[in-house]
Amino acid sequence: MKGNNVLIEGKNLTKVFGFGGNKTTAVDNVSFAFHEGEIISIVGESGSGKTTLAKLIMGLLKESAGTIEYMGKPRRLKRHSDRRKYWKHIQAIFQDPFSSFNQFYRVEKLLLDCIKLQGEKLTKEEQLRRMKEACSFVNLKYEELHNKYPFELSGGQMQRLMIARIFILHPKLLIADEPTSMVDACSRSTILDMLLKLREENNMTIIFITHDVGLAYYVSDTLYIMEQGKVVEKGPAEEVILNPKHPYTRQLISDVPKIHSEWDLA
Amino acid sequence: MNSSFRILIKSPKFMFGACTLLAMIGLVLIYPLFNRSDPLEMIALAYQPPDAKLLLGSDNFGRDLFLELIYGIRTSLQVGLIAGVFATAIGLVIGLTSGYIGGMIDNLLTAVTNIFIVIPSFVILILISVSIDSRSSFVTAVIIGVTSWPWTARAVRAQTSSLRNRDHVNIAKISGYSTPRIIVSEILPYIASYVVMAFVLQTASGILSEASISMLGLGPYNTISLGIIMNWALVFEAPVAGAWWAFIPAAISIAMITFSLYMMNTGMDEIFNPKIRS
Numbered sequence: 001m002k003g004n005n006v007l008i009e010g011k012n013l014t015k016v017f018g019f020g021g022n023k024t025t026a027v028d029n030v031s032f033a034f035h036e037g038e039i040i041s042i043v044g045e046s047g048s049g050k051t052t053l054a055k056l057i058m059g060l061l062k063e064s065a066g067t068i069e070y071m072g073k074p075r076r077l078k079r080h081s082d083r084r085k086y087w088k089h090i091q092a093i094f095q096d097p098f099s100s101f102n103q104f105y106r107v108e109k110l111l112l113d114c115i116k117l118q119g120e121k122l123t124k125e126e127q128l129r130r131m132k133e134a135c136s137f138v139n140l141k142y143e144e145l146h147n148k149y150p151f152e153l154s155g156g157q158m159q160r161l162m163i164a165r166i167f168i169l170h171p172k173l174l175i176a177d178e179p180t181s182m183v184d185a186c187s188r189s190t191i192l193d194m195l196l197k198l199r200e201e202n203n204m205t206i207i208f209i210t211h212d213v214g215l216a217y218y219v220s221d222t223l224y225i226m227e228q229g230k231v232v233e234k235g236p237a238e239e240v241i242l243n244p245k246h247p248y249t250r251q252l253i254s255d256v257p258k259i260h261s262e263w264d265l266a
Numbered sequence: 267m268n269s270s271f272r273i274l275i276k277s278p279k280f281m282f283g284a285c286t287l288l289a290m291i292g293l294v295l296i297y298p299l300f301n302r303s304d305p306l307e308m309i310a311l312a313y314q315p316p317d318a319k320l321l322l323g324s325d326n327f328g329r330d331l332f333l334e335l336i337y338g339i340r341t342s343l344q345v346g347l348i349a350g351v352f353a354t355a356i357g358l359v360i361g362l363t364s365g366y367i368g369g370m371i372d373n374l375l376t377a378v379t380n381i382f383i384v385i386p387s388f389v390i391l392i393l394i395s396v397s398i399d400s401r402s403s404f405v406t407a408v409i410i411g412v413t414s415w416p417w418t419a420r421a422v423r424a425q426t427s428s429l430r431n432r433d434h435v436n437i438a439k440i441s442g443y444s445t446p447r448i449i450v451s452e453i454l455p456y457i458a459s460y461v462v463m464a465f466v467l468q469t470a471s472g473i474l475s476e477a478s479i480s481m482l483g484l485g486p487y488n489t490i491s492l493g494i495i496m497n498w499a500l501v502f503e504a505p506v507a508g509a510w511w512a513f514i515p516a517a518i519s520i521a522m523i524t525f526s527l528y529m530m531n532t533g534m535d536e537i538f539n540p541k542i543r544s
Contacts (some may be wrong), residue, residue, distance in 0.1 A: 047414045088441075092437075094437070102455070104451075110437075
């Protein structure tokens with residue numbers, strides 16, 4: 001699946017929060033190259049800077065130093081129209097489905113906004129058809145929920161709607177920031193399967209942000225291990241998991257709870 | 267939004283406050299239609315006690331105090347509302363700007379807000395009132411509004427800066443919303459109930475502030491407000507003359523208006539603040 005064309009490339013990215021005495025370096029001199037159709041997992045514990053890195057790639061935060069190149073050209077996000085163009089290609093799913101929805105609007109509006117972002121002129125029927133199609137892709141019935149408010153839905157339904165949003169937009173790059181950590185185990189595997197199916201259909205690049213090494217190993221081609229803002233190890237998933245070099249990676253792998261052996265909780 | 271309005275109607279505190287206030291507004295609007303005389307016309311002797319013809323007696327100039335009271339309540343309500351609108355609008359703009367943009371601008375605006383909080387606003391109110399030559403009730407209301415916004419600004423800033431980092435704001439951003447649209451559709455609805463509550467409080471305190479500075483003789487000219495009625499009673503020694511009707515009804519009116527507004531505020535607080543509701 002992984003192509004050879006580099007889709008997005010970061011060079012020496014650094015993000016510093018605060019100023020003066022209480023500076024925190026959340027992302028420290030990180031470089032990466034993600035290819036078309038590749039699935040990348042960025043693994044690290046809480047506070048390791050993985051979400052900050054994701055927001056830098058999304059363009060929601062401005063980098064303190066370094067550059068990001070999209071399709072070989074430095075990206076420009078100065079003007080609102082530039083950002084709109086960028087976000088047509090780069091989309092995200094966030095961790096908490098409950099806070100991803102604006103509770104004052106009906107579900108329908110979320111999907112309509114996506115159709116508007118694409119900027120095509122569509123008739124009412126065509127819009128409806130696309131929304132129905134997207135809902136059926138994620139096993140939801142458009143007729144049942146289009147005029148519901150978010151608080152009437154379950155967490156799993158909300159997260160699936162977020163995927164329906166991605167289905168309508170079919171971006172080139174999807175950043176999934178712990179998309180399964182707030183939903184139950186059953187919805188979790190369906191959500192993962194849907195994301196993998198999306199990748200197959202659109203040759204989409206997916207970046208998983210996760211603290212779960214097992215999940216990362218299961219889905220991804222490439223792993224980036226982050227510790228305190230730095231990428232300490234990167235490489236093909238197999239190699240990193242089976243043959244870890246950095247002590248932090250080894251610790252992460254040994255911390256995965258295993259079903260068939262006794263847990264050492266001491 | 268509709269459902270919260272329905273819950274609001276069921277709240278006894280809110281309904282009590284709202285009904286009292288509406289009754290007073292109704293009285294103020296309707297009574298002058300029946301009694302078309304000028305409230306400043308002298309029709310009786312000084313300090314006549316209440317009787318069947320003069321419901322609340324007369325003041326030192328022999329004017330009908332009940333009629334004066336009606337016009338006074340009207341002016342006071344107007345001043346309170348205008349002050350409330352100004353205070354809420356300024357507080358909202360400053361709070362949203364500093365909360366949403368963050369960084370240096372936030373630090374700067376917070377500093378300005380804190381400076382306004384530590385300067386006693388009543389002193390500013392007195393100083394500005396003294397220095398302005400022609401004070402209409404509108405000017406007085408604006409002065410009150412301009413000195414009482416900082417608390418609204420602080421609260422709005424706090425709420426906005428926590429909302430700004432919520433995921434639905436990020437989703438709106440990557441859905442291509444412009445910043446003004448994000449503020450209107452993603453931030454404002456979440457703080458709307460709070461802003462309405464702040465507006466009610468600002469209106470109540472605006473009425474009290476107007477009464478206080480009018481009491482000192484620094485209120486609006488060419489009009490009657492509740493504070494001015496009390497000022498006349500004070501200057502022309504109504505308490506010495508034993509003419510309680512010259513100041514007690516005005517004081518009770520102020521208390522009733524602000525009390526009903528505070529009741530509305532408490533009722534809203536119980537509904538919009540889930541912590542208190544449960």
